[in-house]
Amino acid sequence: MEWYYAFGLMIGAILVMMALGMPVAVAFFAVNIAGCYLFMGGMIGIDQFISNATASVTSFALVPIPLFVIMGELFFHTGLAIRIFDALDKCLGSVRGRLSYLTVAGGTLFATLSGSSMANTAMLGTSLAPEMTQRGYKPHMIMGPILATGGLAMIIPPSTLAVLLGSLARIDVGALLIAGLVPGVILAGMYVVLIRTQIALDPEATPSYVPEKVSRGEMVRALLVEVAPMGLVIFCVIGLILLGWATPTESAAFGALSVVALAALYGRLSWRAIVMSLRGAVVVSGMMFMIILGSTTFSQLLAFSGASSGLIGWATGFTVSPYVMLLAMVLVLIVLGMFMDQLSIMMLTLPIFMPLIGTMGFDPIWFGVVMLLALELSLATPPFGMLLFVMLGVSPPGTTITQVARAALPFIGCTLLLIVLLTIFPGLALWLPGMIEG
Amino acid sequence: MKALQIYDRFTLALAAAAGLSLALSTLAIVVDVTLRNTGFRPFQFTSAVVEYVMLFVTVAAAPWLARIGAHVAINALVDRLPGGLQSLLGRAVIVLCVVVLEVLAWRAGALTIQEWGFGSVDIRSIAIPGWLAYALLCAGFGLMGLEFLVKLLRGETRAGGDGAH
Amino acid sequence: EEVTLRAISAFPKPLYFSQSFQNFVDMVNERGKGVIRIDYIGGPEMFPPNQQVDAVRRGVVDMQYGPATYYLGKMPEADAWVGMTVSAAEARENGGFAIMQKAFSEKLNVELLAHADTGFNFHIYTLKEPKKLEDGSLDLDGLKIRSQPIYKGFFEGMGIIPVSVPVPDVYTGLERGTFDGSGWPILAIKDLSWDKFLRFRIDPGFFNSDLAVVMNTAKWEGLSEEAKTILTEVSAEYEKSSTAAIEATIEATDKQVRDEGMTVITLEGAAREKFLDAAYDSAWNRMKESGTPNYEELRKDYYSR
Ligand code: NA
Ligand code: NA
Numbered sequence: 001m002e003w004y005y006a007f008g009l010m011i012g013a014i015l016v017m018m019a020l021g022m023p024v025a026v027a028f029f030a031v032n033i034a035g036c037y038l039f040m041g042g043m044i045g046i047d048q049f050i051s052n053a054t055a056s057v058t059s060f061a062l063v064p065i066p067l068f069v070i071m072g073e074l075f076f077h078t079g080l081a082i083r084i085f086d087a088l089d090k091c092l093g094s095v096r097g098r099l100s101y102l103t104v105a106g107g108t109l110f111a112t113l114s115g116s117s118m119a120n121t122a123m124l125g126t127s128l129a130p131e132m133t134q135r136g137y138k139p140h141m142i143m144g145p146i147l148a149t150g151g152l153a154m155i156i157p158p159s160t161l162a163v164l165l166g167s168l169a170r171i172d173v174g175a176l177l178i179a180g181l182v183p184g185v186i187l188a189g190m191y192v193v194l195i196r197t198q199i200a201l202d203p204e205a206t207p208s209y210v211p212e213k214v215s216r217g218e219m220v221r222a223l224l225v226e227v228a229p230m231g232l233v234i235f236c237v238i239g240l241i242l243l244g245w246a247t248p249t250e251s252a253a254f255g256a257l258s259v260v261a262l263a264a265l266y267g268r269l270s271w272r273a274i275v276m277s278l279r280g281a282v283v284v285s286g287m288m289f290m291i292i293l294g295s296t297t298f299s300q301l302l303a304f305s306g307a308s309s310g311l312i313g314w315a316t317g318f319t320v321s322p323y324v325m326l327l328a329m330v331l332v333l334i335v336l337g338m339f340m341d342q343l344s345i346m347m348l349t350l351p352i353f354m355p356l357i358g359t360m361g362f363d364p365i366w367f368g369v370v371m372l373l374a375l376e377l378s379l380a381t382p383p384f385g386m387l388l389f390v391m392l393g394v395s396p397p398g399t400t401i402t403q404v405a406r407a408a409l410p411f412i413g414c415t416l417l418l419i420v421l422l423t424i425f426p427g428l429a430l431w432l433p434g435m436i437e438g
Numbered sequence: 439m440k441a442l443q444i445y446d447r448f449t450l451a452l453a454a455a456a457g458l459s460l461a462l463s464t465l466a467i468v469v470d471v472t473l474r475n476t477g478f479r480p481f482q483f484t485s486a487v488v489e490y491v492m493l494f495v496t497v498a499a500a501p502w503l504a505r506i507g508a509h510v511a512i513n514a515l516v517d518r519l520p521g522g523l524q525s526l527l528g529r530a531v532i533v534l535c536v537v538v539l540e541v542l543a544w545r546a547g548a549l550t551i552q553e554w555g556f557g558s559v560d561i562r563s564i565a566i567p568g569w570l571a572y573a574l575l576c577a578g579f580g581l582m583g584l585e586f587l588v589k590l591l592r593g594e595t596r597a598g599g600d601g602a603h
Numbered sequence: 604e605e606v607t608l609r610a611i612s613a614f615p616k617p618l619y620f621s622q623s624f625q626n627f628v629d630m631v632n633e634r635g636k637g638v639i640r641i642d643y644i645g646g647p648e649m650f651p652p653n654q655q656v657d658a659v660r661r662g663v664v665d666m667q668y669g670p671a672t673y674y675l676g677k678m679p680e681a682d683a684w685v686g687m688t689v690s691a692a693e694a695r696e697n698g699g700f701a702i703m704q705k706a707f708s709e710k711l712n713v714e715l716l717a718h719a720d721t722g723f724n725f726h727i728y729t730l731k732e733p734k735k736l737e738d739g740s741l742d743l744d745g746l747k748i749r750s751q752p753i754y755k756g757f758f759e760g761m762g763i764i765p766v767s768v769p770v771p772d773v774y775t776g777l778e779r780g781t782f783d784g785s786g787w788p789i790l791a792i793k794d795l796s797w798d799k800f801l802r803f804r805i806d807p808g809f810f811n812s813d814l815a816v817v818m819n820t821a822k823w824e825g826l827s828e829e830a831k832t833i834l835t836e837v838s839a840e841y842e843k844s845s846t847a848a849i850e851a852t853i854e855a856t857d858k859q860v861r862d863e864g865m866t867v868i869t870l871e872g873a874a875r876e877k878f879l880d881a882a883y884d885s886a887w888n889r890m891k892e893s894g895t896p897n898y899e900e901l902r903k904d905y906y907s908r
Contacts, residue, residue, distance in 0.1 A: 058490055275457075
């Protein structure tokens with residue numbers, strides 16, 4: 001079968017199943033059953049699908065997801081989130097859309113704590129979204145920033161994906177990690193500008209209430225009492241990594257426990273809060289893991305059928321100028337990213353891309369950053385962006401995927417713009433590693 | 439409908455077990471890291487068990503998530519159909535879910551027996567019986583499919599929600 | 604009529620070992636023109652490494668290259684390769700390889716073609732210099748070393764605390780000193796840039812390659828005699844050529860890491876023997892405990908120190 005038939009058949013089938021309202025996870029299962037039967041030679045294909053599925057979620061790399069969700073849920077259910085927001089409200093005064101900015105700030109902070117975009121998005125979604133909805137923020141001003149900053153986790157170190165990319169592309173892991181820092185911060189800055197523009201265009205998108213005037217003393221008090229103790233949580237997550245006591249994955253467990261300790265300190269800890277937080281973690285991670293179970297296998301099948309490599313080979317088969325080729329590679333990454341998991345994409349594309357990058361004279365570390373950005377983008381692109389499903393899972397009932405995708409769109413634009421900027425000014429990525437590594 | 443009540447409770451109990459296992463995993467990691475950093479020997483089983491807990495959570499929560507409509511689905515297009523067609527299509531989708539999941543449960547069950555026969559072992563930080571992952575998948579797919587069947591009998595016409603957090 | 608076999612590897616294509624397998628594929632395709640052809644279609648992006656031998660057994664793919672110890676639970680004989688000290692060619696001569704072929708066939712239901720890339724060892728790498736004891740051995744007691752299942756037993760026997768950390772977390776862990784070192788094969792030490800932090804290597808290395816090329820049994824039996832002969836001959840040749848390639852790569856890597864300032868701590872005399880005994884005994888004891896009737900014969904054929 002020609003690769004484009006296989007590609008069209010599998011993508012078409014999954015789109016139809018999903019459009020019919022079949023749960024996303026089951027839609028993947030249905031197409032996997034049919035696809036395995038077709039491409040892997042009948043019943044043995046279905047058995048192989050189940051064998052493959054046993055490995056897809058029994059993975060330590062997924063552990064941060066429930067742990068970060070527990071953390072976010074605890075913030076919300078113990079009321080710590082409200083207290084922090086109220087305190088910051090007092091200090092930020094009448095800045096319109098302040099919670100949207102706070103999402104970017106908080107999300108960027110947590111991106112430096114976590115190496116997993118899905119975990120970061122789930123955490124931000126569970127702790128911030130309910131509170132912002134209550135305060136009258138329009139859905140796109142809540143979901144857009146959360147989706148966007150959630151994805152920063154794999155650009156800003158530590159990043160699981162950057163480490164794997166470094167080893168597969170045979171480039172220096174340390175340099176690649178550092179190279180992501182400046183572009184990550186620029187991206188966060190672009191998000192702030194974007195939010196400011198969105199508010200200017202549609203002031204009604206965010207509530208306009210002005211909190212009562214408070215004295216400077218009260219402000220300091222609010223910061224010290226409500227916000228400063230948050231340092232404990234941040235210490236537990238990032239401090240333990242820096243001190244060399246825990247790996248990024250392990251430190252997430254300490255983070256969750258530290259929120260419990262903090263809530264107890266404020267007298268806000270209750271069994272109900274703990275149970276509700278665990279319930280939330282079960283809902284979000286159970287839903288996500290079931291999709292991962294189906295989509296990982298779908299991704300493997302797409303690779304086995306030859307559809308993915310066909311697309312890559314076709315797109316890179318033309319003799320064109322380096323910049324057009326670069327564009328083709330980024331497009332391939334984004335298209336594959338819609339349907340496949342990121343590690344598989346790297347394994348498929350890097351053997352073809354890296355030699356091309358070499359002959360075209362691009363810097364491999366610079367390309368690594370571009371690739372991370374394109375892969376991050378693919379997490380939020382419809383119809384299969386995993387972060388969209390995460391967002392949908394943590395949003396109030398009635399939220400539609402169209403709303404979520406529309407909220408993500410302008411932020412996707414920022415990432416694309418950053419890729420263009422990086423192409424014009426490669427120094428944005430290469431300056432810092434050059435400085436540090438000498 | 440005593441049987442249905444017991445079944446509902448069983449599904450809820452499984453979800454509760456998933457929540458409890460997440461809580462215990464969190465504590466296990468904390469204990470493990472603390473032991474390692476205070477000069478004691480950490481338990482070897484932690485990472486392997488926590489990895490399997492991820493699969494356990496997936497399958498144990500699945501039927502309950504199906505009940506509360508928390509398996510994300512995209513209903514935007516179906517919602518535009520006229521009512522009669524919508525519920526007909528909804529039922530057809532639920533039937534398809536049952537078929538897909540029970541086929542998977544059947545194969546996962548067959549493979550569980552096969553792996554048991556091989557006596558295979560999944561070697562991680564500790565050795566875990568090779569049939570366990572297959573058995574978990576069999577139970578998870580089977581119960582999730584059963585829940586969709588119950589949904590159908592209850593007269594529901596929607597397989598998944600748009601987020602039920 | 605040329606037969607085409609579809610093959611997969613347990614490693615992503617850019618990594619050293621997959622390139623080694625590519626050499627095997629090229630050799631077969633060169634020699635087998637018009638008779639047999641291997642199409643190396645991919646790796647872990649299609650099948651998770653631990654499930655690949657199942658894909659071969661079922662006939663979803665025809666051939667696979669990867670570590671035999673992934674199936675240690677089903678086939679305890681895999682430890683013969685972990686604990687081997689002879690060359691692959693010697694094992695073919697003395698009958699050890701034939702026993703392994705039987706084990707692969709009985710336990711995994713696949714046909715074993717080649718034992719590839721023999722001749723590389725694993726080493727213990729550390730962040731800081733380990734303390735030397737009076738008898739010339741090293742004080743490794745209480746060190747936290749990132750470990751893998753095959754050498755966990757050996758580490759514990761020396762008082763090391765084996766730490767199980769997923770590969771992507773290791774870089775940050777080493778950077779921050781979350782653990783004191785890692786076990787790793789000598790030739791892949793630069794793949795993940797771990798050598799930036801692991802400044803000490805303990806010699807001698809221990810253990811050996813467990814990499815196998817296997818085939819679906821029915822597919823193998825359906826091949827023409829000519830095709831079988833080509834595969835068998837090329838396999839034996841590949842065992843030698845891959846070992847030669849490994850030796851060259853080890854030499855180059857060893858020189859490079861030394862040039863870049865890695866300190867090699869070499870155990871001598873009795874301390875060295877004690878260290879190696881502990882390593883190899885851990886593998887052979889594990890096989891003995893499994894109760895396989897092949898233990899005595901395999902030990903005789905694969906182990907001589
Ligand atoms: Na990060
Ligand atoms: Na995606």
